[in-house]
Amino acid sequence: xxxxxxxxxxxxxxGGGNMQKQLQQMQAMQRKMEQMQAEIEEKxxxxxxxxxxxxxxxxxxxEVVKLEIKPEVVDPDDVExxxxxxxxAVNEGLRQIDxxxxxxxxxxxxGLGIPGLGL
Numbered sequence: 001x002x003x004x005x006x007x008x009x010x011x012x013x014x015g016g017g018n019m020q021k022q023l024q025q026m027q028a029m030q031r032k033m034e035q036m037q038a039e040i041e042e043k044x045x046x047x048x049x050x051x052x053x054x055x056x057x058x059x060x061x062x063e064v065v066k067l068e069i070k071p072e073v074v075d076p077d078d079v080e081x082x083x084x085x086x087x088x089a090v091n092e093g094l095r096q097i098d099x100x101x102x103x104x105x106x107x108x109x110x111g112l113g114i115p116g117l118g119l
Contacts, residue, residue: 032108040104045096049089056086058093060101 041060048055053073057066073082 029108033105036104036108037101040097040101043097043100045093045100047089047092047096049085049092050081054082054085054089056089056093058090058097060097062094062097064090064093 039060043060044057044065046055046057046066050073053070055066055068056064059065067086069082069086073085075081
């Protein structure tokens, strides 16, 4: 048995009101997180690769919503370079959206590191 505990004596537990208060706080946090997620989904980031040869816009839902490729970068003899530029621009856009999401959600959770939030 732990210190200060006697056989047959149950540890004292805080009043039921405290549990109710915590539940209300968690529900309020959940509502804020849902609202914040909706706001994040509306955001867009634009990234480039190859000195602006490829430009990609990604939204908060992690969808590519715009892709621009400058004609001068299209070389039928070097398709791999174009593919690489597109991949770099898309991955950077996704990274930036993750960064925004983590920062915004961290404001609500206070950096609690709640599983499933990517924090």
